Amino acid sequence: MCVLVRYSTLERRPVWDADSLTITVPDGLLSSLTAIAVRAVLHQLGASQPEFGARCFCGETVDVTPRIPEQRRSQQVIHHGA
Numbered sequence: 001m002c003v004l005v006r007y008s009t010l011e012r013r014p015v016w017d018a019d020s021l022t023i024t025v026p027d028g029l030l031s032s033l034t035a036i037a038v039r040a041v042l043h044q045l046g047a048s049q050p051e052f053g054a055r056c057f058c059g060e061t062v063d064v065t066p067r068i069p070e071q072r073r074s075q076q077v078i079h080h081g082a
């Protein structure tokens with residue numbers, strides 16, 4: 001099972017959960033900062049990291065793309081105003 005990345009508005013720093021193999025990062029972080037945070041956690045856990053992106057223990061690339069619910073909401077506001 002591969003490492004998963006979760007986003008939480010309740011966390012102010014990355015949190016590693018060994019039971020669910022989940023790295024929880026603060027929601028709203030810039031995607032570049034999220035990648036750095038995830039890399040740092042994986043590095044501490046002993047997974048060697050590539051030059052770019054983040055890599056699981058098994059060598060698979062970890063998806064650090066955040067969901068962007070805010071953008072969808074602002075588009076609705078624009079549509080409503082037009």
Ligand SMILES: [Zn+2]
Nearest residue numbers: 002056058060
């Ligand atoms: Zn994996």
